[in-house]
Amino acid sequence: MRQIGRCRAHTNIALxxxxxxxxxxxxxxxxxxxxxxxxxxxxxTSVTLDSNLEMDEFFLNGMKQDxxxxxxxxxxxxxxxxxxxxxxHAKIExxxxxxxxxxxxxxxxxxxxxxGAANTAWQLNxxxxxxxxxxxxxxxxxxxxxxxxxxxxxxxxxxxxxxxYAIEIDDAxxxxxxxxxxxxxxxxxxxxxxxxxxxxxxxxxxPVWVTEAKNDLIAMKEAIKQKDFIKLGEIxxxxxxxxxxxxxxxxPPISYWEPDSVKAINKxxxxxxxxxxxxxxxxxxxxxxxxxxxxxxxxxxxxLKESFTNDQLICSAVGEGIKQLTDTEWxx
Amino acid sequence: MRQIGRCRAHTNIALxxxxxxxxxxxxxxxxxxxxxxxxxxxxxTSVTLDSNLEMDEFFLNGMKQDxxxxxxxxxxxxxxxxxxxxxxHAKIExxxxxxxxxxxxxxxxxxxxxxGAANTAWQLNxxxxxxxxxxxxxxxxxxxxxxxxxxxxxxxxxxxxxxxYAIEIDDAxxxxxxxxxxxxxxxxxxxxxxxxxxxxxxxxxxPVWVTEAKNDLIAMKEAIKQKDFIKLGEIxxxxxxxxxxxxxxxxPPISYWEPDSVKAINKxxxxxxxxxxxxxxxxxxxxxxxxxxxxxxxxxxxxLKESFTNDQLICSAVGEGIKQLTDTEWxx
Numbered sequence: 078m079r080q081i082g083r084c085r086a087h088t089n090i091a092l093x094x095x096x097x098x099x100x101x102x103x104x105x106x107x108x109x110x111x112x113x114x115x116x117x118x119x120x121x122t123s124v125t126l127d128s129n130l131e132m133d134e135f136f137l138n139g140m141k142q143d144x145x146x147x148x149x150x151x152x153x154x155x156x157x158x159x160x161x162x163x164x165x166h167a168k169i170e171x172x173x174x175x176x177x178x179x180x181x182x183x184x185x186x187x188x189x190x191x192x193g194a195a196n197t198a199w200q201l202n203x204x205x206x207x208x209x210x211x212x213x214x215x216x217x218x219x220x221x222x223x224x225x226x227x228x229x230x231x232x233x234x235x236x237x238x239x240x241x242y243a244i245e246i247d248d249a250x251x252x253x254x255x256x257x258x259x260x261x262x263x264x265x266x267x268x269x270x271x272x273x274x275x276x277x278x279x280x281x282x283x284p285v286w287v288t289e290a291k292n293d294l295i296a297m298k299e300a301i302k303q304k305d306f307i308k309l310g311e312i313x314x315x316x317x318x319x320x321x322x323x324x325x326x327x328x329p330p331i332s333y334w335e336p337d338s339v340k341a342i343n344k345x346x347x348x349x350x351x352x353x354x355x356x357x358x359x360x361x362x363x364x365x366x367x368x369x370x371x372x373x374x375x376x377x378x379x380x381l382k383e384s385f386t387n388d389q390l391i392c393s394a395v396g397e398g399i400k401q402l403t404d405t406e407w408x409x
Numbered sequence: 410m411r412q413i414g415r416c417r418a419h420t421n422i423a424l425x426x427x428x429x430x431x432x433x434x435x436x437x438x439x440x441x442x443x444x445x446x447x448x449x450x451x452x453x454t455s456v457t458l459d460s461n462l463e464m465d466e467f468f469l470n471g472m473k474q475d476x477x478x479x480x481x482x483x484x485x486x487x488x489x490x491x492x493x494x495x496x497x498h499a500k501i502e503x504x505x506x507x508x509x510x511x512x513x514x515x516x517x518x519x520x521x522x523x524x525g526a527a528n529t530a531w532q533l534n535x536x537x538x539x540x541x542x543x544x545x546x547x548x549x550x551x552x553x554x555x556x557x558x559x560x561x562x563x564x565x566x567x568x569x570x571x572x573x574y575a576i577e578i579d580d581a582x583x584x585x586x587x588x589x590x591x592x593x594x595x596x597x598x599x600x601x602x603x604x605x606x607x608x609x610x611x612x613x614x615x616p617v618w619v620t621e622a623k624n625d626l627i628a629m630k631e632a633i634k635q636k637d638f639i640k641l642g643e644i645x646x647x648x649x650x651x652x653x654x655x656x657x658x659x660x661p662p663i664s665y666w667e668p669d670s671v672k673a674i675n676k677x678x679x680x681x682x683x684x685x686x687x688x689x690x691x692x693x694x695x696x697x698x699x700x701x702x703x704x705x706x707x708x709x710x711x712x713l714k715e716s717f718t719n720d721q722l723i724c725s726a727v728g729e730g731i732k733q734l735t736d737t738e739w740x741x
Contacts, residue, residue, distance in 0.1 A: 281621050281651075282614050282654060282655075282658075285658075288613070314661075318657045319613075319614075319662075324654075325653060325657065326614075336672045336675075339666050342664070343667075
């Protein structure tokens with residue numbers, strides 16, 4: 078038996094953040110979130126079922142990965158094996174397409190692509206919504222990378238895994254783009270998994286964050302409905318800052334900011350004060366993402382180049398959802 | 410009639426922050442706070458009552474100030490005139506002793522020195538506690554600069570001005586010091602008056618901040634009682650970060666941080682991780698203050714010099730409360 082699935086998934090950047098789990102095993106979040114899928118960053122993954130294999134084999138960018146790395150992938154694929162009532166092992170090949178400087182090797186695109194490839198390999202024909210609940214079990218933000226455009230990850234109910242899925246709410250085809258400002262990391266920082274757990278457990282602001290995220294989501298969906306870019310941007314920046322504020326309240330205080338993160342934030346504010354609407358958002362790392370109008374990207378880029386080098390600035394259009402790759406499209 | 414009062418007051422840095430007023434006219438705070446008075450930064454002020462003057466005259470560092478600046482001082486001196494049942498005008502001379510790079514021309518020492526000098530000039534013999542309620546009406550943090558060492562500013566009750574005063578709770582003579590890391594400001598930022606009002610009015614985290622400040626104050630007073638420097642430092646850093654977190658939650662988000670503020674925070678964390686206890690706190694500006702043991706100051710300074718220039722680093726011992734200056738001590 079030899080079946081193969083090949084899938085491409087793009088990364089996504091949350092505009093309403095996901096920060097904190099209510100169920101650590103099932104990756105069930107404390108709040109619903111909303112993201113923009115990015116065209117410029119993606120992962121291509123193939124899953125080849127091979128009954129001759131005694132265990133899964135995992136290659137990342139052509140390099141065979143060690144036991145520990147492979148184990149994470151195997152455990153994720155067990156979800157598909159279970160559904161397919163199968164015990165066959167697989168060879169997994171994954172290629173990250175991420176500009177080197179960005180340090181954005183996101184697990185979001187990784188587990189979404191893996192889910193898409195596994196779905197095909199085991200011929201499960203799971204629909205996207207169901208697939209998003211599978212992707213979630215690999216990494217929370219992967220849930221949203223199943224879709225393109227503006228995507229809502231519904232937090233769902235209680236401990237019911239199937240209730241916590243993503244849907245595309247808008248194709249974001251109304252002049253939206255994003256510039257990623259890649260800040261070099263000086264040192265290894267706290268993983269988002271540990272950072273969010275510490276925040277949930279120790280920040281007195283956390284309950285307020287959950288309420289704010291809920292309200293921000295409602296307001297943002299309304300802004301999207303009205304294609305109100307300014308409102309979308311303002312809520313994005315405000316929500317991201319509130320997430321970082323919540324972390325700063327943890328014991329000990331958590332901050333992912335580097336000096337150049339503040340330089341980028343201040344620069345974007347300056348550009349905005351000079352009349353071009355653009356808004357920052359940050360995740361569990363020092364990089365700064367700038368939500369802007371696609372049509373104003375080159376003007377903004379010119380201004381950002383006063384403070385950052387060319388290879389620190391990566392422009393992205395809106396990305397699409399996962400897609401199966403044909404033999405000819407799989408070019409590795 | 411010609412009466413003169415001369416007074417020196419030191420600035421103070423809050424370890425439990427004051428951020429937000431419950432009564433804007435009377436400068437009554439939303440929470441009690443606790444500070445360390447610093448020896449290195451002070452203001453000398455003389456108040457000379459002169460019945461020949463038709464209005465108050467205000468000289469700062471030898472320069473006559475304009476109408477608007479003088480008006481603020483006059484309005485403050487009206488409190489003393491009222492108490493003394495006097496209508497005489499005064500010549501006010503004020504000298505700030507603040508290393509140039511620090512940008513720390515604090516209103517805390519200014520209004521405390523002015524209050525002390527006015528008290529003598531009008532021969533009111535107000536005790537320090539009462540004087541602290543007068544100083545408060547010029548600038549909230551001045552309340553604490555009446556005293557030396559570790560000072561608590563009791564928030565008081567309702568709209569009762571006399572209930573909101575400062576007291577010295579410890580002379581801080583147990584190996585405590587502070588290093589101010591002066592970060593150059595690139596641009597004029599929001600005043601603390603406006604910043605705190607925006608925070609109170611728009612940050613959803615604000616009610617949590619008030620509760621946290623209350624709890625932190627109780628814990629810090631216990632740490633001071635036990636002369637537990639580590640605990641004192643941990644609460645200081647945590648409380649300051651929570652204040653900045655609360656601002657970050659405002660609409661629009663407020664941040665006083667500059668890139669070099671983050672550099673300083675990260676450097677202090679590195680020094681601490683290498684075994685020397687030291688803790689950061691920040692106010693409504695980019696400067697970073699490092700609470701440390703006086704005896705370890707030079708070791709910490711050596712490390713900080715890897716990242717900052719000599720004139721950015723100002724060491725301070727613990728300062729004393731206000732004191733009247735004799736003719737010979739007044740050297741201007």
